[in-house]
Amino acid sequence: MTAFVDGPVICMGVTGMYVEPLNLQPDDINVYDIAHHLGNQCRYSGATREFYSVGQHVVLCAREMEARDHSAQVVYTTLHHDDAEAFLQDVARPLKEEPYFGKAYRGAESRAERVIADVLGFDFPYPPEIKEMDTILLATERRDLMPPKGKWRILEGVTPLEAEVVPWSPKKARAAYIQMHDRLVRRLNEE
Secondary structure (H helix, E strand, C coil): CCCCCCCCCEECCCCCCEECHHHCCHHHCCHHHHHHHHHHCEHHHHCCCCCCEHHHHHHHHHHHHHHCCCCHHHHHHHHCCCCCHHHHCCCCHHHHCCHHHHHHHHHHHHHHHHHHHHHHCCCCCCCHHHHHHHHHHHHHHHHHHCCCCCCCHHHCCCCCCCCCCCCCCHHHHHHHHHHHHHHHHHHHHHC
16 A cells, blocks of 8 residues: 555554554554554654653553552553554644644544544543643653753642653563553453
């Protein structure tokens, strides 16, 4: 398939399947493709001091939610809260919040999240505690991975985690994502 034959398409890294990110279908969703893309995608548009993936970010968020004794469903949803970025890319928050571009991106992201949530069986829209954990990780990542200059208004009053974020390789992020996904699916099936 050639790009733009029926619409904009991307190739998914593990399966080699082509998908239309603005028109995702249930058959397009493959957790191994998602893990692959998130593990290879750098957060903050690559502005970190060293490579740090979206895949590692979601695993760290989910682990922290699990450590705080949230339900298996909330932890599972936390692991998958950035899955749409496997198809749409990680977009820096200032661009996501921009009135024109941001509105279009957020609409596409919401449509993708709905399809992915329906296929993988997680909660959407996301519970508010996931947004809170995402912001705590943002503060932690900023402290450990970003240049020390500047003040981020969104982080005023947010306490980062005590543990330091030490970046993983893409391979380790993919493996940790799949391992946590599989463990949580087993746990949910037992409940």
